[in-house]
Amino acid sequence: MKKNPTKQKVIDAASSLFFQNGFHGTSVRDIADKATVNVSLISYYFKSKQGLLEHAVTQYYEAYLKAIETSIAENESASPLDRLKKMVEAIIQYKQSNHQFTCFVHRELSLDSIFVREMTVTYLAKENYFISNTFSAIFSKNKKYNQQSQFLLMQLKGMLITPYILQNEWKNQVVGDYSHNQFAKNYAKSIADWLDYIVQQNEE
Template identity: 85%
Template sequence: MKKNPTKQKVVDAASILFFQNGFHGTSVRDIADKATVNVSLISYYFKSKQGLLEHAVTQYYEAYLKAIETAMLNNESISPLERLKKMIEAIIHYKQSNHQFSCFIHRELSLDSVFVREMTVTYLAKENYFISNSFYAIFPKQKKNNLDSQFLLMQLKGMLITPYILQNEWKNQVVGTDSHNQFAKNYIRTIENWLDYVVTQNN
C-alpha cells in the first residue's frame, strides 16, 4: 500500500521528537510545527498523540518483523548458524536504519507501562519466537533449552538491543548514513564472532 506522504511526514517528525524529548515531553503542537502541518491534520489522521504513537510503533514493528521473516525465508537452505547470522544482520540493519525510533522504543520498553505490556503480547512475542527458535537450532539436540543455552540466548538478546539503549555511547561516532552503515557492519561482525565461539564451545 502506498504511503500518504503528508501522514508519513508527521510520523517522521514525531519519531525525531519522541527520541529527543520523550513521548510525554513532546506535544502535538511540537509535532505539527516540526512537520510543518496544521495541528488539526494530526487529529484527523491519528485522533490523538497516543494514536500517532500507536500508528508509528505498529508501522515500525510490522516492517521489522517482515524484515526478519524475509531473511529467514530467503536463507532456508543454509545451515542454522548461517541462517541465524542472516537474521541478525537483518535485525541490526533495520534498527540502525531507523535509529532514532529504535532508541525511543527500547527506552520505553525499559519502563513498566501499558505501552510495554501491549507490545509484549503482540510484536515482542513474535520477535522472541523468531530469535529463540533460530538460536536454539544451532545447538545439538541434547543441549537445546538447557540452562546454559538459555543464558546464552539472553546474552544474544542483550547484544541486539544494547546499541539502542546505550545510544549516548555512540552519538559522536554515528552521525551520518555512512557511519550508520559502518557501525552496523562492525557490530554484526562482533555478534557473528561471538556466535562462532558459542557454537565451538557447545558442539
Template identity: 60%
Template sequence: MKKNETKQKVMDAACHLFYVKGYHGASVRDIAKKANVNVSLINYYFTSKQGLLESAVVSYYEEYIREIEKNLLETEQMLPMDRLKQLIEVIIHYKQNQHQFTCFIQRELTIDSIFVREMMVTYLAKENYIISKLFNASLEGTSHSNMDREFFLLQLKGLISTPYMAPNEWRNQIVWGQSLEMFVSKYSKSINNWLDFVAKV
C-alpha cells in the same frame, strides 16, 4: 499501495521529537510545527498524541517483522547458524536505519504499561520466538545445558539491543551516511564472532 506522504511526514516528525524530548516532553503543537502541518491535521489522522505514538510503533514493528520474515524465506536452505547470522545483520540494519525511534522504543520498553504489554504480546513475542528457535537449532549437538542456553540467549538479545539502550555511549560509533553500513557490518560481525565462540565452548 502508495503511502500518505503527509501522514508519514507527521509520523517521522513525531519519532524524532519523541526521541529528543521523550513522549511527555513532545507536544502535539511541537510535532505539527516540525512537520509543517496544522494541529487539526494530526487530530484528523491520529485522534491524539497517544494515537500517533501507537501508529508509529505499529508501523515500525509491522515493517520490522516483514523484514525478518522475508529474510527467513530467503535463507531457509541454509544451516541454522548461518541463518541466524544473516538474520542478525538484517535486524541491526533495520534498527540502525530507524536509529532514533529504535532508541525511543527501547526506553519505553523499560516502562511497565498496558501499551508495552500489548507490544510484547504481539510483536516482541514473535521476534523472541524466531530468534530463540534459530538460536537453539544453532546449538544442537553442543553440550550446553538448557539453563546455559537460556543465559546465552539472554546475552544475544542484549547484544542486539545494547546500541539502542545506551545511545550516548555509542555516539562515536553510530553516525550517519556511508558509515551506517560500516557499523552494521562490523557490529553484526562482532555478534557473529560471539556466536561462533558460544557454539564451540
C-alpha cells in the same frame, strides 16, 4: 500500499521528537511545527498523540518483523548458524536505519509502561519466537548447550538491544547514512564472532 507522504512526514517528526524529548515531553503542537503541518491534520490522521504513537509503533514493528521473516525465507537452505547470523544482520540493519525510534521504543520498554503491555506484547512474542527457534536450532543435538541455553540466549538478546539502550556510547561518532550502515555491519559482525565462539566452545 503506497505511503501518504504528508502522513509519513508527521510520523518522522514525531519519532524524532519522541527520541529527543520523550512521549510526555512532546506536544501535538511540537510535532505539527516540526512537520510543518496544521495541528488539525494530525487530529485528522491519528485522532490524538496517543493514536499517532500507536500507529508509529505498529508500523515500526510490522516492518521489523517483515525484515526478520524475509531473512528467514531467503536463507532457508543455509546452516542454522548462518541463518542466525543473517537474521542478526537484518535486525541490526533495521534498527540502525530507524535508530531514533528504536532508541525511543527500547527506552519505553525498559519502563514496563502501559505502552509496553498494550502495544508491543504481540510483536515481542513473535520476535522472541523467531530468535529463540533459530538460535536453538544450532544446538538442538548438543546436551552441553541445553544446560546453559537460557543464559546464552539471554546474552544474544541483550546484544541485539544494547546499542539502543546505550546510544550515548556511539551516537556522536556515527553521522550520516554511510556511517550508520558501517556501524550496523561492524556491530552485526561482532555478534557473529561471538556466535562462532560459543558454537566452538560447545563443540569441544
